[in-house]
Amino acid sequence: MSEAKLPADQKDPAADPLHSDRDHPVENKAAKGMTRRGFLKGAGVTAAGTALLEGAQVFSREALAATRGEVSGVKEYGPGPVQVSLQVNGKEQNVLIEPRSTLADALRLDLGLTGTKVVCDRGACSACTVLLDNVPINSCMTLAMDAVGHRVTTIEGLAKDGEMHPVQAAFVKHDALQCGFCTPGMVMTCSALLEKNPKPTEEDVRTAIAGNLCRCGTYPKIFAATLEVAGVSSPEVTPKA
Amino acid sequence: MATTKVPISTDVVSDVVAEAIPAGMEMVMMPVGIPGYTLRQEQRTIPATEPPVLPINADLKFIGRSPERWDGHAKVSGQARYTADVQLPGMLYAKFANSNVPHAKVVAVDTSAAEKVPGVKGVFVIENLLGSAKLLNPALDVSKYPIIRYAGQPIAAVAATSPQIAEDAARRIKIQYEARPFVVAMEQARQADAPMVFPGPANEEGTAGGGGGAADVPQTGNIHGPSVNTHGDVEQGFKEADVVVESHYTTQVQVHNALESHGVVADWKPGLLTVWASTQGTASVREGLAGFFRLPKSQVRVITEFMGGGFGAKFGPGNPGVVAAALSKQTGLPVRLMLDRKEEQLSVGNRPSSDQTLKIGARKDGTLTAVQLVSYGTAGCGTGAGCAGPATNMYQYDSLRTEENDVFTNAGPGTAFRAPGHPQGAFALEQTIDELAERLKMDPLDLRDKIDRNSARRVERQVIRESAIWKTRNAKPNVDSGHIKRGVGVAQGVWYRNISMDSAAEVRVHQDGSVEVLSAVQDIGGGIKTVMAQILSEQFGVPPQQVSVKIGDTNYPVGPNSGGSVTTASLTPAVRDAAWQAAQKFLAGVAPALGATPEDLVLVDGEVRSRSGKMAPITFRRAAAKMNTSEVSAQARRIPDYDRKAYETYGGVDVAEIEVDVEVGLIRVKRILAAHDCGRPMNPQQTKSQINGGVIQGMSYALYEDRLLDPNYGLMVNPNLDRYQIAGSREIPQIEVHLVQSYIGQSSTDASGIGEPGGIIATPAAIANAFYNATGVRMRSLPMTPAAVLTALAHSQQKKETA
Known part of the structure; x- marks a missing residue:
């Protein structure tokens, strides 16, 4: 976290949501109140819901501040768009996003990187898997602002110099795809597995993609493709232990 | 190509003389049958303009081989552009406001607050709902807005400059309901005093994928049916039977859950409506939109370059298609409307449930004297829950009577789902055939040889008979003494050459x-x-x-x-x-x-x-x-099939090896061998991919999937992928696919499809038969969850103790 880059236009450390625990000047409380109301209004909850949520938020903020021995000091964003810089596939890109934007939405809608798919939008299917500093994450469950300062790799960034990543090539060879909608997420997860564990067992592959759902039933060929890249011989997918 | 047309001169083939070859036609010899078993040359009279007869796959260079998927690179690299990926300049994002009650009359829809949200460009209130069954006499239920017949029914939609704004605004649409009594459980809906889903007879239109029930049938209360089919005299048939097996089976509602949801991007310009659609039928979407908006088909263009799965649920524009087009027309801007996962589970189709009473009589030699099926099933506020296909079309019998009933409930309309009715029907039929085999002291494959005339399935059974899995099967059930019991079971599927x-x-x-x-x-x-x-x-x-x-x-x-x-x-x-x-x-x-x-x-x-x-x-x-x-x-x-004397059925035979942990009720599928035929396999690798998919979807249906509705509120309690369970990587068994080439001499490629015959029909029944083989207890209900397994085992134990 300490290496994280700040949004290009906001040099104040407090401006970075990832660094809210740093020392920084106390914000103007009135402005903060406005911001919070604005945020809640933007979220479109009903009047009753607003009161409830606002109470909850105040409570949690105060509780948080108390545990830290601070009075306040969290800079808030929104509901209006904020300019941030995301490092995607090796390139720094400035995007103007609503603070509530997920990383998946920022990639797909703002950067046009539509290879990342959104299926369940709540972290149950992993179709939206991207790498954050080489770790596979669900981009639908990650705020874009939380990716600031981290290296984001999407399916579009996996090929090097026009050459498919070995996992991509093996997926094609083994026909480890049908409709193709889970495929980018599967490829990201399997490539991340091999980075971490170059000689996985089939059980390792099953575990790695346990969160990735496929409805066409490509699993057996995904196991075979990934194991082939690892040079692990598995002519037939073996039954689980 | 190695083979060319072989003209047959009429003076050589004597029996041809009688039938003069019509003008413009010629006689050719075509490969027919199964290589290694029944392959032969048969003559066909075909148009002279047809290309030369293709030899069998072994003699071809590209057809029948497995070059890599043509668009594989685009799909693994993220370059493939699906409907949800289409972005057009100025495009708006639309979002539905849906009913949160299962049965109501909508009295008023107030969109004023939604319209005031900055960024909202258009609002549309639905007055003509698609997908659900419709009252034959609309005067029975007069309402400005469609009657709400299920929770999740779309009512209105907004189009805004961002998806978030659209979602915010859709929540501000105020809907005033006049609530009605509702019923979501089929058993309750069948009762005479149950709340009526429709106040009179109603029909649902089928789609290009099938679905939709019989139209000209009686309707009593919520029961739409029966649709009756008879052949011969079943009463007489049962009298002639030496053995009669009668059992009751139930299956659950399954939701398609294609990973790409239903949706479109609609761009209404003067003179041309362009629609990118996640659809199984560009033609069906064009036809639907042209009909709905009274546009010439020449002014509607539908584009589906890539689509993320459908499994039967994606035909026609549906509510998302017409609403997006209407909003685009209204705003003058392109509009994207993709359903979210919850909407996908509630409003765009499912595989109906079934409740089947199946009775089959057989002689000592195994021949079937009578088959009788009475089925009920709910397709929610739609129809199409019939499941008599396998009982009617798989085996030979002297007599048959089937009665299929739809039961209306306050739930989302069912639609075609991969082999409509067939996994349900095969689940009952194939267990009954196994029971008959046991009563007749016959091997289950031998009994099927006796009553199934399909030559491809005969070969497939032989493949199974010689397989390692089958050879390990104990003919006697429940022989393992520990808490893990192993079982092997077989079942067949039937599909049709459409x-x-x-x-x-x-x-x-x-x-x-x-x-x-x-x-x-x-x-x-x-x-x-x-x-x-x-x-x-x-x-x-x-x-x-x-x-x-x-x-x-x-x-x-x-x-x-x-x-x-x-x-x-x-x-x-x-x-x-x-x-x-x-x-x-x-x-x-x-x-x-x-x-x-x-x-x-x-x-x-x-x-x-x-x-x-x-x-x-x-x-x-x-x-x-x-x-x-x-x-x-x-x-x-396409020209008609060359020489279609009989309605061709085809299919496959699956064998499953499972382990049942009788202490915790868990079923683990270890291995599946699936032997299938689909005419000439054009690309065996892709064909096997689809069969893997059918097997896995069938296993998932058999063991995990279940749409759960809360009877008190009428809401789906698991409308997402975290609670609606689908088989994942850890559950996948070892799957071996054996493709049987079966040439039928019907077209210039002689190909058939595999999407439906492959796996989804036979696998659930094969697992059920394997369960019996493992435990000696029949699972007559799906899904076979641990709770259901423990209940069945305990029930059987109780029966033994009482006996």
């Missing part, structure tokens, strides 16, 4: 030697693009990856709607015919420059050759440079 005559393709040959094929057909994941490329490769000798395949656009010649496993069977002959005709035009075009006559030239293995040997062979590419025009093209459409 053909869509709306299948056409154009093939173009260019002067630079490039070739392309165009059709409006869509690739729903089966891989039709690859197969189309292979057909051109076979004709022109160009590698498949160098063939341009342009599909999924109604600007191209009409393509079949991909439902009923029709795509490959319907389209490939049109592609081959177009390729053949384009090749003939090409030869005519280059003949003068080559100093030859067109009749003397043939295009074989990527070379233009002279039949007479007057000219040295020249590569297709070099010859193309000598074309007298920059392009030649030919368009062909």
Whole structure:
């Protein structure tokens, strides 16, 4: 976290949501109140819901501040768009996003990187898997602002110099795809597995993609493709232990 | 190509003399049967314009081989652009406001607050709902807005400059309901005093994928039916039976859950409505939109370059299609409307449940004297829960009576789902056949040999009989003494040779030697693009990856709607015919420059050759440079099957090896061997991919999937992928697929489809039979969850103790 880059236009450390625990000047409380109301209004909850949520938020903020021995000091964003810089596939890109934007939405809608798919939008299917500093994450469950300062790799960034990543090539060879909608997420997860564990067992592959759902039933060929890249011989997918 | 047409002179084949060959037709010999078993040559009378007869796969270079998926690279690299990925300048994002009650009359819809949200550009209130059954007499339930008959029914929609704004605004639409009593459980809906889902007779239209129930049937309360089918006299049949088995089975509602949700991007411009749609039928979407908005079809263009799965649920524009188009018309801007996962589970279809009482009588030799099925099933506020297909079409019998009933409930309408009715029907039928085999002291495969005349399935049973899995099967059930009990079971599936005559393709040959094929057909994941490329490769000798395949656009010649496993069977002959005709035009075009006559030239293995040997062979590419025009093209459409004397059924036989932990009720599927036929397999690797998919979806249906509705509130309690369980990587068994080539001599490619016959029908029943083999207890209800397994085991134990 300490290496994280700040949004290009906001040099104040407090401006970075990832660094809210740093020392920084106390914000103007009135402005903060406005911001919070604005945020809640933007979220479109009903009047009753607003009161409830606002109470909850105040409570949690105060509780948080108390545990830290601070009075306040969290800079808030929104509901209006904020300019941030995301490092995607090796390139720094400035995007103007609503603070509530997920990383998946920022990639797909703002950067046009539509290879990342959104299926369940709540972290149950992993179709939206991207790498954050080489770790596979669900981009639908990650705020874009939380990716600031981290290296984001999407399916579009996996090929090097026009050459498919070995996992991509093996997926094609083994026909480890049908409709193709889970495929980018599967490829990201399997490539991340091999980075971490170059000689996985089939059980390792099953575990790695346990969160990735496929409805066409490509699993057996995904196991075979990934194991082939690892040079692990598995002519037939073996039954689980 | 190695084989050419073999004309049969009438003076040689005596029995042909009687039937004169009609003008424009000719007699050919075609491979028919199963290589290694029954392969032979049969004669067919076919149009003289048809291309030469294709030999069996072993004698071909591209067809019947497994070149890599044509668009595989696009799909693994994230370049494939699906409907949800389409972004147009100024595009708006639309979001539905849905009912949160299961049954109500909508009194008022107030959109004023939504309209005031900054960024909202359009609001639309639905007055004509699609998908649900409709009252035959609308006067029985007069309402300005459609009656709410299920929770999640779309009511209105907003279009805004961002998805978030659209979602915010949709929540501000105020809907005033007049609540009505509701019923979501089928058993309750069947009661005489149950709340009525419809106040009178109602019908649901089927789609290009099937679904929709019988229309001309009685309706009493919520019961729409029976739809009756009889053959012979079942009463007499049961009298003649030596053994009668009667049992009751139930199956749950399954939700399609294709990973890409339903949705469109609609761009209404004067004179042209362009719609990108996640659909199984570009033709069906165009037809639906043209009909709904009274536009000429020529002014509606539908594009589906890639789509993320459908499994039967994606035909026609549906509510998302018409609402997005209406909002685009209203705002003058393109509108994207993709359903979220919850909407996907509630409002766009499901596999209906079933409640079946199946009674079969047999003689001592195994022959069936009578088959009787009474079924009920709910497709929510739709129809189409019939499941008599397998009982009617798989085996030989003396007599049959089936009664299928739909039961209306306050739930989302069912629709076609991969082999509609067949997994349910096979679950009951195949367990009953196994019970009969046990009563008759026959081997389950031997009994099926006795009553199933289909020659491909006979071979498939032989494959199973000789398999390692089957050889480990204990004929006696429940022999393992520990808490893990192993079992092996077999079951069969049946499907039908459906053909869509709306299948056409154009093939173009260019002067630079490039070739392309165009059709409006869509690739729903089966891989039709690859197969189309292979057909051109076979004709022109160009590698498949160098063939341009342009599909999924109604600007191209009409393509079949991909439902009923029709795509490959319907389209490939049109592609081959177009390729053949384009090749003939090409030869005519280059003949003068080559100093030859067109009749003397043939295009074989990527070379233009002279039949007479007057000219040295020249590569297709070099010859193309000598074309007298920059392009030649030919368009062909599907012609009827060559010689269809009988309605062809086909299918497969699956064997499952499972382990049941009788202490915790957990079933683990260890191995599945699936032996299937689909005419000529055009690309065996892709075919096997689809069968893997059917097997896995079938296993998932058998063990995990269940749409749960809360009877107190009428809401789905698991409308997402975290609670609606689907088989994942840890559950996948070892799957072996055995493809049986079964030539039937019906078209220029002789291909059939595999989407439905492969796995989804037979696998659940095979697992059920394996469960019996493991435990000696029948699972008569799906899904076979640990709780259901423990209940069944305990119930059986109780019965034993009482006895």
